[in-house]
Amino acid sequence: MDLNGVTSVITLGKADALPAWRTGDAWLAGGTWLFSEPQPGLRRLIDVAGLDWPAHALSEAGLTLAATCTIAQLDRLELPPTWIAAPLVGRCCRALLGSFKIWNRATVGGNLCMALPAGPMIALTAALDGVCTILAPGGPERRLAVADFVLGPQRTALRPGEILRSIALPAAALSRRTAFRRISLSPNGRSGALLIGTLDRSGAFDLTVTASTPRPVRIAFPAPPGAEALRGAIAAAIPEAGWYDDVHGAPDWRRHVTGLLAEEIRQELAR
């Protein structure tokens, strides 16, 4: 879609500093959402693809994804065999049901910054203890857990002018057993509920609920809970008015399927 209100586009190069922020500015990553609907408030796009940030970096400490890493690049990534959470990566990539073109343009950072409830990169990075690095033009960088970065539908903790630089996933989280469940109203529909369970070597069990709630909800247990305890913890963490409501699912359906999927995850990881 042509963005008629945009009067200039800056393409940043590798060595360029971030420009001073103006009202009407937006960072342009893959553009898969920016160009998908009218953007009446935008006057200037700042294209970050040319910054040429390496898409990913692996070390003993874990995996760091540049905000500009595309879904396709992430899906192609081969991770060490000891990081048994690896299959979760592909599953979350495939939860973004887009064409070849979308997969090759849409970025991990763009997905987090969109902060849609059905953001599968949000689910992946929240479940694996992701930590965001945030830059500001001329300012110091700061770090924030993914769970605190996403505040609600299309609302993040970014301040005006800040840019998401990268997301770090610690090796300890990548070494956990995981279970993934997702449901949508139609076979190619957007996620109505997307849940991830993780189990670490000490037996600690974590459930991350996304898509059925406006923002990610993490529920932690020192050991895998029983069915009743899990149901109670979900009810305590997500109040009756806390279930998301949009064309991709009614709140009562989302509450119901979240309970079913959570129980499946509990049984799978308790095995």
Ligand SMILES: Cc1cc2nc3c(=O)[nH]c(=O)nc-3n(C[C@H](O)[C@H](O)[C@H](O)COP(=O)(O)OP(=O)(O)OC[C@H]3O[C@@H](n4cnc5c(N)ncnc54)[C@H](O)[C@@H]3O)c2cc1C
């Ligand atoms: C067919 C189709 C299916 C889709 N399915 C899904 C889906 O299932 N779930 C979902 O969540 N989304 C979905 N989307 C929406 C969107 O494509 C994705 O969220 C995508 O990951 C956005 O990434 P992008 O790089 O294209 O972002 P852009 O469109 O470039 O930007 C999106 C927003 O994030 C800001 N932004 C981007 N990068 C940064 C950064 N590094 N720092 C600060 N701000 C930044 C931009 O300014 C803009 O406001 C879909 C879109 C299409 C067209």
